[in-house]
Amino acid sequence: MTTVKLKKHQHVVPRSYLRGWADSDDHVAVLDRGSSVPHRFSVSNSAVRKRFYNFADANGAESDVVEDWLDEHIESPVGATLKALRAGASLDDVDRATVTNFMAAQMVRTPTMFAFMAHIDVHLGAMFTLMEAAKRGGFDLLTLSDADRDRYLSIARDAWAAQLDERDTRASKLRTMVRKLDEVATQVTSWHWSILTSPVPVLISGDSPVATLKPTGYHWTGLIPEGSSLWMPLSPTLLLAADPVKPLRQQTVLTNELASFVNSTLARQADRALFNAPDLYWPTGLTMPTQKPTLPEPTVTWGKSTGLPTFPATYPPVTSTAIEALLKELGGVDTVE
Template sequence: MTNVRKNHHYVSQSYLKAWGNNHNRVWNYRILVSHNSVPIWSQSSIKSIANHQHLFTRSIVGRDSDEFEIWMDQEIETPAQIALSKVRSNEPLNTHDWECLLRFVALHDIRSPANYINSMNRWNSEMPTVIEEVLQSSVNRLEADENIGSIPTHKNYTDFGIIPMRVSKEIDNNSERGYLKAEVLLGRGLWLFSIRHTLSSTYKVLNKHTWSILLAPEGVEWLTSDNPVVKLNYYNAGSYDFKGGWGNEGTEIIFPLSPSLLLYAKVGERVTLNNISKELSTMLNRFIAENAHRYIFATNPTKETSEIRPRIVNSEDYENEKREWENWHTGQKNLEMEFQELKDARKCDQD
């Protein structure tokens, strides 16, 4: 595999082009910087931003594979281009266009570094309970099965091959009973599985919502970011968070489509919005900026952005984070190989 794609964008270049100039350069505001001399705003080529090396690479039998990156490109990004073009040209969307567009929205919600970090935090706290419940449920089904002596029919779920997981059985001496032990490696493999599962089925909940495409008022341009899908829970003035969900009643989903167009829905409401005030658009831009992870993108620099989202100047944190992403692929690959080797060794012992 000599031509493996290495530079993986978690915000599509085709998406960011709407904010770029004729030279495919976009203004970006960095939230974490190494020192005060870093410019508040700078221009970068779209090709060079919102990406990491080998972010979605899979290690298969010790070799790098870009099949996951290609799958996202062919199945989601490319089909969405017609819908994006229609929206930006003020053309009506048919049912298929909406399906492609909303899958594109889902893609940009779950494949960002921010999503990976949030997922890891959630898995670290919840995974032991999840595994315990799944194993107990499996044991209960087997014990209730009249054909307990037979082996269940194997079903081929191709996505499961992505998960670094091992299941072992241990039986005590002089006993007919034992226990099952399941272990999952929390990291890139599990993240890729969750992305693929979500983009293959779960995303369809977005089709149930009523969507509006909001035109920015005169004098306002929509911002976007490296975490462009905002899932807002708004309680009252000054009280809100970004912990909403695609199917959570009351969650407001916000996704900028261009500097002039923004996709919006409120879960559980079937009302479309048309014209919005400058005051509301300013508030929406605030939410977009606050939801950003490390970058905010715009067609033009705005001083309000630094007031909404003051940048963090910390050389140590900046260098540590930079080093983590530089070592991302090697570290994840080594962990997965070690996990697989131990899995193979245990399988041999059981055989």
């Protein structure tokens, strides 16, 4: 009987991406949250999490099919593209789809985004648990005082937490991740893409490497805030930019102001680490908060709905056939009751 060896140590930031900051020994400088001194690590040992993309399949066995899928469809295709762009190629010289899919993946596959999904699940799960209990018990939540609703919601939160199965929640997060990957990649494909260049090294990166306007920790307005561009460093001197509308004037120069904004945004939204080239100075004034990024506590407004019922709900169809196949392996369904 053949035993399948699972991939246990998995990169949340691909090695081909980190090599934009690596020295000749394939090492990068890593600044961990809570530390003021960066350390030198090999690319192979940086941005690694244990079993991060693994889940329990329908038979209860651990599966690393998502890790394999990311390698085949996202990481391997973009390796040559990143190398070419860093060597001076333009976006017209490379396969644009690999760039689009890679940036979309680096927005949704991060530990920061998984923490946000867990935060949302806790609040929505408790709300749905309370509403289902009210429906079955035949009482109207709107007749309760604010204090009583808050008390019942606290009880519902404990009940929701008690019945959670990490195996189910892990697969659920992975399904959300790949659905959002498809959604974002489809959304930004028609955007205006460009490479901005600095004559001197000014950019770092992190384990959540795509920056947007209204950065994490200030206001949560969705994965891509309305009207925001996307920025992802490719090396200390190259910044990949995606704009929802074509700028009035073609920009090719990376300004110090934009580099500073991107660096500070990546520092705020990093889960654990920032990355730089070992022989480069870190940006002046860069600070990495001691606390990990979190979503603000939601404001709950109670009222009687006059629209259509929320459930059953149908997921929008996915564009990518590869993602559709992966969703089936993750136990995805089209309709939620």
